[in-house]
Amino acid sequence: MFRQLTDTILVSPQIDLDDLAEAVKLGVKHIINNRPEGESDDQTPGAVIEQAAKDAGLTYVAIPVGHGGFSEGQVNAMAETLAGAQGPILAYCRSGTRSTLLWALARASQGATAEELTPIANAAGYDITPVRPLVDMLSAKAS
Incomplete structure (x- = not known):
């Protein structure tokens, strides 16, 4: 279920409490929730994941991203x-x-290029093509 992008970052579809326990076993120290609350009826609420993460000694941050795109x-x-x-x-x-x-x-906002990021995302089964122009812009701006 978890897909590894780098040595320090995993990505995943919606997690539940069992998945959080598995993440702890794998050494995860931080949870980032990129899902807006109420996106679907079957999602585990962020507050439930947050409390369980904190109870397990993990940090938790919510940076929800809707289908409208990404903001600065x-x-x-x-x-x-x-x-x-x-x-x-x-x-x-x-x-x-x-x-x-x-x-x-x-x-990219820290200077990584699409040429660096694309194979990493692809190896995990993801495609950054939808944000490629933004990646290029942010990377150029950071350089």
């Missing part, structure tokens, strides 16, 4: 969270795609 604030929040993390991160949304795309945008 979301990219900055993801970049700050990635930069400040002390240990492995699990980011999740409905399918893992928005988490992967937001990760790519955050990394």
Whole structure:
């Protein structure tokens, strides 16, 4: 279920409490919720995941991304969270795609290029093509 992007970041579809326990066993120290509340009736509420994460000694941050696209604030929040993390991160949304795309945008805002990010995302089963122009723009701006 968890897909590895790098040594320190995993992405995943919606998690539940059993998945959180598995993440803890894998050494995850931070949870990033990229899913808006109420997106579907079957999703585990963010507050439930947040409390369980905190009870397990993990940090939790919500950076919800709807289907309307990515904002500068979301990219900055993801970049700050990635930069400040002390240990492995699990980011999740409905399918893992928005988490992967937001990760790519955050990394691009720090200077990573699409040529670097594309094979990483592809190896995990994700495609950053939908945000490629933004990746290129952010990467060029950071350089």
